Amino acid sequence: MQNSNFQNFYSIPRENLVHRCREAGLPEVHATTLFRAAYKSLMAEPWKAENLPKVARAKLAYDLDVRLPGATKILVSRYDRSVKFLFELQDGSLVETVLMPERQRITLCVSSQVGCGQACTFCHTGRMGLLRNLDAGEIVGQLVSANMWIANNSDWLGALGLPQKQRVTNIVFMGMGEPLDNVNAVADAITIMTDPFGPGLALRRISVSTAGHLDGLTQLLNLHPDVRIALSLHSPIESERSKIMPINRRWPLGMVLEALREAPTQKNHGILIQYTLINGVNDSLRHAEELVRVTSGLKVKINLIPLNEIDPSRFTSPAATAVEEFRDFLHKSGLRVMVRYSKGQDIAAACGQLVIAETDLALRKTLQ
Template structure:
């Protein structure tokens, strides 16, 4: 089997938009911004300073108009305004769960939609970010997997989800103050666990996370960013080297027979191949440990023997195991494991020396929980029978 990177015939929307012909600054890396400012006519000797100034206005202060960039000369601001725009995806709707979880339906270029979820907790606020419209993986327990893949998100559409959430939370610092002067950050963590497989959109995800981690902008710590993959093995080492964030893997089974059904990418890179790649990740990325995501499905993967086999499989890998009670959705062929069964599974894993927290389901009342995301328009186009037929055929 070839370990060559996977390529997909997906269209990426160009940065230059047809209406007005302006280039969107959101999503440009520092190098990209430098090239764009030079092309606009910024003198070479000034460009480093101008990049820093514009970068801070866009990503630290959250400014959307060039007139507000008061440390730039008026004529330079006019040139910026004539050449560029600062545009985010559009929030079509927002739902707020009884537990405080916020789910945003976000419209991107081409009229496509993705979902972004903000989960408030006592010690953190986590944003679940999407990287693709739909998903190519068709994991049988996942609602998102029943929506066909449309295209990759651009770097601007990915980082734009972080920015629009900060808009909604009112978390941009006041001019002249720092983010730490207004108390703990409401949006402190990012998980690339929304719609799509992040490692099938590697370049755009990498650029977006580099922007998010830049200390003069959004300033998200790489240790507070977690990328979740279903197991795109050739890209795992690349992720360690070029992004360096924490890694989570959608594991969900302890035999190839079961994982082939739950996570079909396992037919290409089986459990042994995946684990070999994961053993190297903490060293390559200087990360503390791998998180193994494990959805608890009644009578499918939740036996005592599964728990013991899981412990044997991950031996030698610094790890924690997140046990996820299955979040049901219309037409799903699975049921959530009984709570006593989940606790028994967790106890076996814990006694073997691994942290095994049971994730509290969040946002279930607004279909915002893990595995439930799907664009509202796509959901509304299909009847329950159609969804069930897709599950059976998949």
């Protein structure tokens, strides 16, 4: 067992490893070697890379912890081959991560917190409350563990018609948690994920979802101005939004949209708007009209997501006709709109379903 003085390797940006090399009187290239071994070759112990001299190994790796989140449960959807991982972190916390294949892309939906403190009334994760933030290494670790799983499951790639070397191509921060409530760790994780000697993902292939955390948004866009932003909007009417999304009382939608209007990412990529349609709550034509009004002047793409019913006593899915009318109204108003049905519905991997179930907690107990 390693002690707490060890630093999680996956939380260290390459620049910091370069700094370690300098301090140890070693060539800086060893930082690149470690990064390549960990993220490109997916070596569980990157300091065992052949081209890393023994002296560098000893000086760089003595206090690094390379343990990854361990999958205690893996479910593969029979319908769309989405994969849901239940990962156990070093302190025993559990988080969920979902792999979503679509054509040539493999998108990984990562968690940024254990639970979520925003308490949106229709969201299953919100009911857990916030247990703690993840650190950057625990976020990057989800990517590395998922890539290792893909590398070991060639039949999964084969069934999708993807090449054997294919790994995760896109990241969405849409798992458990409000990412911008944990913005430092999320920003560091993005720095590591986009390192060309590490996972090497293009920044435009990373989307960060937010319920409208304005302080975090400002901070993230200062560090990564071109990262894609997905705004969970869910109601265009301030008073109604405040009822289903308490965050709106602190940062009203109008303020958040104003900030996005000025953001370079909005001008370059546009903003993805996530809109969960809930029967009788936000699915009327009046809501559609307001949605058109509040997003005017913004480059947006709207994803309409019919509610994934998890507690029918409180909220129910919209009627198919209501979804069609809502979509058609937006479309006729000149907006780019798509109806998205959540992936992995048979494995509870869909939006708003990421929650650690009682059965998962029981499973963990049996593994202890």
